Amino acid sequence: MIKKIICVLLFIISAFILFTAISDSNWYINKTNVLKNKKDTITCAKTESLYDKKTVVIYYSNGGNTKAVANVIKQLLQCDIAEIKSDEAYKQKNILKLKNLVQEQIQSGYIPKTNKTDISNYEVIFLGSPVWKSHVSLPVKSFLINNNFNNKTIIPFYTFGGKANKKQLDNEIKEYSKNANVMNSFLTVWNGLAFLEYQLVKWLNEVYL
Ligand SMILES: Cc1cc2nc3c(=O)[nH]c(=O)nc-3n(C[C@H](O)[C@H](O)[C@H](O)COP(=O)(O)O)c2cc1C
Structure with a gap:
């Protein structure tokens, strides 16, 4: 029984x-x-959609979290992707030393060198950055300062550990990219795919479709 x-x-x-x-x-x-599917009702309800514009995901990632989010966006949108690469010094394994280095560089106004990323073919750039000392990471700052964003739209996304102000980060992107049209960003703690996909799709529906 x-x-x-x-x-x-x-x-x-x-x-x-x-x-x-x-x-x-x-x-x-x-x-x-x-x-x-652009014919979806959500899309049709909007006057202008970024969906048809040539899109790329560009990101900097030191530890892999931002890269993981960037790859999910790339997969959802089936678009191009490119990585910003920067100073070897950031590969420092000692997190305290890395944070001190970044703090010093922020205070001194240091802009690291990055690889060249050709954005001329794209109209929409999903731009990913880790949060560093409450700021956009220095390699992403460098990318923004060294490129021309005339007639381009930037859609930022950030990964962080728990302390960040989305509005302040967006303002930094606006300040450094000058002429870009900067959209509402996405801020997340990377802790696996499960909930992230739901949040991402919701945000993409708002900003991109
Ligand atoms: C130098 C440094 C500074 C950081 N500063 C912050 C911070 O101010 N606020 C926060 O929430 N997380 C902070 N973090 C945590 C990272 O934002 C978080 O781990 C992020 O997901 C790392 O992304 P990545 O793996 O793509 O490099 C910091 C990490 C590093 C290495």
């Missing part, structure tokens, strides 16, 4: 898990299609 009850319970639990997994994956596919 007990065996039978356990079997029935196990069956119900398995069915529930299977149902949840299927509904979740359907949700994901549907939401991804929302991004790919």
Whole structure:
């Protein structure tokens, strides 16, 4: 008798898990299609969409968190992606020393060298940066200062550890990029894909479609 009850319970639990997994994956596919299908009602309700414009994801990532978010955006939008590379000094493993170095560089106004990233072909740039000492990371600042953003739209996204002010970060992007049209940003703590995809799709619907 007990065996039978356990079997029935196990069956119900398995069915529930299977149902949840299927509904979740359907949700994901549907939401991804929302991004790919311009005829969706959300898109049609808007007067202007960035969806048709040539788009690229450009990011700087020292520890991999911003890179992970950048890759999810690239996958959702099926667009190009490019990495900003900068000083070897930032590869410092000692986090305290790295933070001190960055603090000194921010105070002295130091702008690190970065690789050349050709943005001439793009109209929309999703720009990813880690938060450093409450600021946009220095390699991203360097990228902004050294490029021309006339007639381009920047959609920023940031990863952080828990202390950052989105508005202040957006203002920095506006200040350094001068003529760019800067959209509402996305700020997240990277802790895996599960909740991030939901948040990302919601934000992309607001700013991009
Ligand atoms: C030099 C340095 C400064 C940081 N300053 C902040 C900060 O002010 N606020 C915060 O929330 N996180 C801060 N962090 C944490 C990073 O923003 C966070 O770990 C981010 O996801 C790292 O992205 P990445 O892995 O792409 O480099 C800092 C990390 C470093 C290395």
